[in-house]
Amino acid sequence: xxxxxxxxxxxxxxxxxxxxxxxxxxxxxxxxxxxxxxxxxxxxxxxxxxxxxxxxxxxxxxxxxxxxxxxxxxxxxxxxxxxxxxxxxxxxxxxxxxxxxxxxxxxxxxxxxxxxxxxxxxxxxxxxxxxxxxxxxxxxxxxxxxxxxxxxxxxxxxxxxxxxxxxxxxxxxxxxxxxxxxxxxxxxxxxxxxxxxxxxxxxxxxxxxxxxxxxxxxxxxxxxxxxxxxxxxxxxxxxxxxxxxxxxxxxxxxxxxxxxxxxxxxxxxxxxxxxxxxxxxxxxxxxxxx
Amino acid sequence: xxxxxxxxxxxxxxxxxxxxxxxxxxxxxxxxxxxxxxxxxxxxxxxxxxxxxxxxxxxxxxxxxxxxxxxxxxxxxxxxxxxxxxxxxxxxxxxxxxxxxxxxxxxxxxxxxxxxxxxxxxxxxxxxxxxxxxxxxxxxxxxxxxxxxxxxxxxxxxxxxxxxxxxxxxxxxxxxxxxxxxxxxxxxxxxxxxxxxxxxxxxxxxxxxxxxxxxxxxxxxxxxxxxxxxxxxxxxxxxxxxxxxxxxxxxxxxxxxxxxxxxxxxxxxxxxxx
Numbered sequence: 001x002x003x004x005x006x007x008x009x010x011x012x013x014x015x016x017x018x019x020x021x022x023x024x025x026x027x028x029x030x031x032x033x034x035x036x037x038x039x040x041x042x043x044x045x046x047x048x049x050x051x052x053x054x055x056x057x058x059x060x061x062x063x064x065x066x067x068x069x070x071x072x073x074x075x076x077x078x079x080x081x082x083x084x085x086x087x088x089x090x091x092x093x094x095x096x097x098x099x100x101x102x103x104x105x106x107x108x109x110x111x112x113x114x115x116x117x118x119x120x121x122x123x124x125x126x127x128x129x130x131x132x133x134x135x136x137x138x139x140x141x142x143x144x145x146x147x148x149x150x151x152x153x154x155x156x157x158x159x160x161x162x163x164x165x166x167x168x169x170x171x172x173x174x175x176x177x178x179x180x181x182x183x184x185x186x187x188x189x190x191x192x193x194x195x196x197x198x199x200x201x202x203x204x205x206x207x208x209x210x211x212x213x214x215x216x217x218x219x220x221x222x223x224x225x226x227x228x229x230x231x232x233x234x235x236x237x238x239x240x241x242x243x244x245x246x247x248x249x250x251x252x253x254x255x256x257x258x259x260x261x262x263x264x265x266x267x268x269x270x271x272x273x274x275x276x277x278x279x280x281x282x283x284x285x286x287x288x289x290x
Numbered sequence: 291x292x293x294x295x296x297x298x299x300x301x302x303x304x305x306x307x308x309x310x311x312x313x314x315x316x317x318x319x320x321x322x323x324x325x326x327x328x329x330x331x332x333x334x335x336x337x338x339x340x341x342x343x344x345x346x347x348x349x350x351x352x353x354x355x356x357x358x359x360x361x362x363x364x365x366x367x368x369x370x371x372x373x374x375x376x377x378x379x380x381x382x383x384x385x386x387x388x389x390x391x392x393x394x395x396x397x398x399x400x401x402x403x404x405x406x407x408x409x410x411x412x413x414x415x416x417x418x419x420x421x422x423x424x425x426x427x428x429x430x431x432x433x434x435x436x437x438x439x440x441x442x443x444x445x446x447x448x449x450x451x452x453x454x455x456x457x458x459x460x461x462x463x464x465x466x467x468x469x470x471x472x473x474x475x476x477x478x479x480x481x482x483x484x485x486x487x488x489x490x491x492x493x494x495x496x497x498x499x500x501x502x503x504x505x506x507x508x509x510x511x512x513x514x515x516x517x518x519x520x521x522x523x524x525x526x527x528x529x530x531x532x533x534x535x536x537x538x539x540x541x542x543x544x545x546x547x548x549x550x551x552x553x554x555x556x557x558x559x560x561x562x563x564x
Contacts, residue, residue: 011390018391024378025441026397032438033403036415043418094314097307105307112311115318118542120499122519123535127321130328130528135336137324143337166318220405227408229502234523244410244502251414252506261418264411275406283399 037268044262059262068239068246069263075240077270079157080226083164087221090165091172092214096206098173099180117170125234128163129154159235160242164225172217179213180206212281219278223271243267328532347529357534360518367429367514368498371436375493379444380486384474386445387452401445404438412438413503420507432512435503440493447492451485452478491549495542 047056063069094113098106116124131137132153142150153159183206191201232242241249243263250260328334332344351357385391386398404412416435417426425431455478463473479486501516508517515538522531 014389015391018385018389018394021381021385021389022391022397023382025375025382025401025445028375028378028437029401029403029441032416032434033407033412036412036419037407039419040415090314101307105304105311109311109314112315112318115322118495118546119322120501120516120519120538120542122499122501122516122523123325123538124321126519126523126531126535127325129523130324130532131321137320137327140337140339144339166321169318223406223408227410227412229410230520234520244408247410247414248502248506251417252509257418257421260414264408264414267408267411271406271408271411278406279399279402283395 040261040265044258044265059258060266063259063262063266071240072243072246073266073270075157076226076243079160079164079232079242080222082157083161083168083225084218084221086161086165087168087172088218091169091176091217094169095173095176095180096202098177099183113173114170116167117174119167121167121230122234124167125163125231128159128166128235132159132162154235156237159237160232163231163235164228167231168221168225172221175213175217175220176210179210183209212284215281216278219274219281222274223278226271226274227267325532325535328528329536331529331532334528347527347533351530351533351537356513356518357537360513360515361537363432363508363512364498364514364516367432367436368494371433371440371497372490372494374433375437375440375444376486376490379441380448383445383448384452384478386449398445398449401442404442410502413506416503417506426507427509427511429512432504432508432514435507436497436500438503439496439500443489443492443496447489448482448486451482451489454485455481487549491545494545498541 044059045055045057047054047058094109098110119127129136133139133155134152136154138153139150142148151158153162187205187209188201191205196204227244228242229244229248233245233248236242236245244267247260247263247267250256250263327341329347330343330345331341332346334341386394413435416438420426420431425434459481460473460477463477464470468476498514499516500514501519504512504514505517505520508514515534519531519534519538522534
């Protein structure tokens with residue numbers, strides 16, 4: 001009854017207040033994300049000054065025509081895919097273990113896996129270098145064990161993947177774990193009561209119920225690794241480079257801004273395809289919450 | 291028969307878990323441990339297992355004027371970015387959780403867009419905008435870049451926290467005559483405080499640790515500690531980078547210890563259940 005009496009005037013007032021409160025961060029978002037993204041796209045599509053008006057894909061043709069840029073794009077996608085796969089294979093069992101195991105060891109695991117969350121990625125990269133580099137701690141220990149020859153672990157793709165995995169584990173376990181936490185114990189007990197073993201329970205109850213958090217984790221991991229700079233810059237080799245390093249070099253070393261922005265837009269497009277999956281998953285879940 | 295068989299499986303399972311724990315611990319702690327050893331090393335020659343202990347590089351790092359400048363810049367910009375984003379985001383988070391307005395769902399989701407872009411591409415686009423606005427190599431530019439990283443934490447964690455508060459408590463306060471503002475400050479805000487503290491903590495760490503954007507927008511005169519790290523890693527002896535890493539980790543470590551009781555897995559997970 002009160003709702004009916006409240007009437008449209010107060011509902012309108014609430015709506016206006018809501019919008020007013022949301023406006024400031026929204027303006028920041030528009031200024032720092034929407035405007036730069038749009039101006040970047042416009043800049044890359046407009047023809048050089050003094051020529052005809054209209055749109056041109058010249059900068060794209062030029063950038064994608066460079067063999068080095070193409071191989072950097074492929075290298076970035078490969079590194080992102082391999083890192084996501086490794087992170088997932090480590091994080092999913094760990095998240096499952098933390099959800100269902102009890103005792104002191106899981107509690108220690110829970111402390112251990114969050115540590116990289118509190119280490120700035122610049123430090124993580126440097127720590128990884130001191131650990132993995134030739135004549136570093138790993139190579140010293142292998143040498144002491146009588147192994148003097150082994151593949152180089154840093155300043156190449158292996159180093160990038162290992163460091164990405166190190167830095168991404170907490171994030172992956174936390175999102176996957178939050179999803180697993182929300183699965184009702186009653187469902188699992190129910191499955192067990194009708195005779196399902198652990199594997200069956202996992203495949204037919206846990207996996208489908210946790211599908212959306214899993215999608216979210218995979219896409220966010222892909223985007224963040226694909227668009228990373230610090231780890232490939234410090235831990236990677238000279239060629240091929242990941243796209244983030246190439247872009248930054250074009251901007252700050254060669255002062256070729258248009259090419260750098262063009263690469264940024266290409267990276268947006270690749271990530272947008274992946275990000276679409278992410279937003280769809282979240283919005284499907286948010287619809288149930290709001 | 292079932293006894294020994296059961297114990298064999300149970301023992302095996304425990305052994306596997308323990309082995310996995312040791313492997314993960316070596317992988318996660320190994321690099322950090324090596325870094326700490328380097329920070330107290332005068333020199334460390336291959337193939338010695340331990341370095342030669344010395345604190346001489348500490349004097350070198352602390353006496354360096356670039357280092358002091360970067361420390362000052364970090365401790366000015368990160369708190370400013372965190373507080374600014376708290377001031378603009380917390381009321382918005384309250385609105386997202388409690389008020390009904392057109393486009394609420396779409397607007398809340400739009401804050402995910404910061405995460406849906408590859409960060410480095412975004413920073414490069416921002417840099418081209420900042421060139422035009424003369425924000426390159428300014429304090430304001432550095433703060434704005436850091437705010438990009440704080441928005442998501444400051445909107446989504448408090449929204450989740452406000453949403454989780456029982457409305458009955460607020461309605462009870464209103465029934466005994468408290469106005470909206472009084473209800474918010476005396477009932478809602480204190481209950482939401484742990485969630486807000488976690489959000490502030492993550493926002494601060496995100497702002498403090500930001501390196502890529504600040505490198506592009508802030509060089510050469512507005513370098514923060516993580517940006518200086520790039521130079522130290524690439525062109526100084528190992529112990530210099532290690533000593534500076536320890537300095538750079540201190541704020542995170544201190545915050546972690548101070549906020550320990552708010553950082554139980556529940557809140558951490560809530561912050562990440564986007």
